[in-house]
Amino acid sequence: MNPITEARIAVVDALVASGVNAYGFTPPTLIPPLAIVQAGSPWLEPDRIGPDFAARITMRVECIVNVVDAATAITALEELVIGVLAGLPEAVLTTSVEAPAVGGTGSQGDTLQADVLITAHIKE
DSSP: OOHHHHHHHHHHHHHHHTTOOEESSOOSSOOSSEEEEEEEEEEEEEEEOSTTOEEEEEEEEEEEEEOSSHHHHHHHHHHHHHHHHHHSOTTOEEEEEOOOEEEEOSTTOEEEEEEEEEEEEEEO
8 A cells, every 4th residue: 555545544433432433535415514635735755755755744634524504504514614623633734713604415415524734754
């Protein structure tokens, strides 16, 4: 397995172990609350290329909750974000948490979302 996939899976596994409903990809059906670990920007900042590949990787943990009403949604999102921050592996650095925004799941209705941006070092 490549180091990029390993880093993403390590974050997902740590979140799941801490009780967060987390995925390393966008599942076919979004059933909030959930967290999706995806590529961030910049995705990779290589330190070394070649046989000793090493880089800093940025990932975005998209936290998603249902919107029943505004007060319930923001409280649920805050709890999910805190759960994500608490569940991240020690070697992962949290760089920021983006402001909440309204999104949607299509058939499941509106969602409230916030991205937790994280970085880690990877090497082969």
